Amino acid sequence: MTDQTLAAPATATPPAAFGARKGMSRETALPWITTPLLLLVLLATWHFYVRGTGISSFILPAPSAVWDSWMDMLSSSRAWGHTWTTVYVTLMGFAWALVIGVGLGVLLGRTRWLELTLNPFIVATQVIPKVALLPLFVVWFGFGSTSKVIVAAVLAFFPILTNTVLGVKSVDAGHRDVMTSLNASRWQIFRRLELPSSLPYILTGMEIGIVLAIIGAIVGEYLGGNAGLGFMLVSKMNGYETDGLFAVIIQMTLLGFFFYFATGALRRFTIPWHQSVEIK
C-alpha cells in the first residue's frame, strides 16, 4: 500500500459551490416577505371595512387618518417630549431592576439559607398586583417621574432576579473545581466564573424585564402622571381623538420593538461564545 492511497492529493480543492455565501437562505428570507405582505393585508382589510360600513371615525378611524395623526405626532416637539419621558422612566426603572436583580440574584444563588429566608417575600412581591401599588408610590413620591420609575423597576425586577439565581446555580461543577484548584478568591470566582457563566441567563431576564419596564412606565403614566406616552394616551381618550390614540399606540409599539431588539443585540455583543447566538 502506498501513501497516496491514504490521503487526497494536496492540490485537491473543494467543489466550486462549497462554502460560497448565498446571502440569505430561503428560510431566513421568509419573514422579510411575509411580514410586509401580512401587514398590507391587514391594512387593506381595515381600510375597506371602514369604507364599506361607514363606521364612525370615533369608533374606528381609517388607516389613512391614523397615519396622518401619527405623522403629526412625529413633527410635534411636545409628542417627542412625552416619548422621551417614557424612554427615561423605562430606562431608569430597568437600570434599578438590573442592578438590584443581578446583585440580589448572585447573593441568593450562592447562599442557600438566604434564599430560603427571603423566598416567601420575593414570591409575595411577585404575586401582589404591582400596578395596585402605584397610588401608594404617588402618595409617597408625588406625581413626578420617581413613582413611575419605581413601578417600572418593580415589574422588571422579578424576571431578572429569578434568571440570575438560576444562572448562578447552573455554574458547572467542573468549572468550580478548576477555580478551587487554582486557589481563586471569592471575588475572582464571581468575576471570572459566576458572572460570565450566568450572563446568558441574565440576558434572558433582561429581555423579559425591558418589556415589563415599558409596561410599568406606561401604566404608571396613565394612572398618575402629567407627562409621557401613557399620559398622552389618556388625554387623547379624553379628547375623543381615536386616531391620535392609535398613533400613540404605534409609537409605544415601536419603542417596545426598539428596546427588545437592543437587548437582543446586547446578547450577540456580550456573549458571542454562547450557543444562543449561533447563526441559524
Added chain:
Amino acid sequence: MQTEHVSAPAIGLSKIEKWFGTRAQPVHALAPTDLDVPAGELLVLLGPSGCGKTTMLRMMGGLLEPTGGDLTIENRPLWKDGARQGETLSELGMVFQDANLFPWLTIEDNIALPLELKGVGKAERMARAHELTRLVGISGFEKRWPKELSGGMRQRAAIARALSYDPKILLMDEPFGALDAMTRDQMNLELQRIWMETRKTIVLVTHSISEATFLADRIVLLSPRPGRIDTIVNVPMARPRSLDVQTTPEFQDIARTLRHRLNEIS
C-alpha cells in the same frame, strides 16, 4: 549530590483516610493509606469504580479535605486547621476528565487564566500561553473558542492550562477517559513526551489497564469497599515507549497480572 532516598517525596500520604455520608450512614471511601510519590515519577492509580482512586487524587489536589491523616506536598502540609494552604496548592496543577475550559474565553485566555488570577501581566501571560500551545501541539488555535476544537485538542489545552504556572506536580483524573481509542493512544504518547520534556511529577487516575501500563513508572492498584492499596506494580520498560511496546511480552505480562488481580478484587 543528594541521592533519591534522602530527598523528600513530591507527595506524601500518611494514614490518609476519607469518610463520606452522615454519622448514621457513613461510607468509608478510603481506608488509612500511606503512599510516597518521589519527585519526577509518573504514578498511575488504577482500580475499579468505587475504589477511591478519584477521592485520593482530589485529596492530593486540595479539592477534598481528608477525614484523617497527613498530606504533604513538597514536604509542606496541604491543609492546616481545615484551610487549604494557597502556597502549597500552587505546586499542583489539575487536569480533569472533562477539559473544563471556560466557553467564554478563547484558548489562549483559558490557558493563561491561572496566571491572570495570580496577577501576571497581559504580555507575559500571552507569551507563556503561546509557548504552551507549542508544547502541547495546538499552535495556531490560540484565538479560537473551545467549542471550535475537538475533544482531544480541548484536553491538550487543559493540560497547557495546568502547566501555565509551572507547578512541580500534575494531577490528572481520567484525563483521556472521554476520548475515542485512537485519540487516546495519541494523547498517551503526547503525555509521555510532555512529561519527559518538563520532568514533572505526575499522578494519573485511570481504569484502563493498557493506559496504566503504557504510561506508568509505578502502578498503584486499589481495591474497593473501603478503598485501599492492594498492590504496587513497577513498570521498568525503557523510555520513550512507542505504541508498539504494547505487543511486547513484558507489557503483556504486566497487563495480564493486573487484569487477573483486578478480576479478583472487584
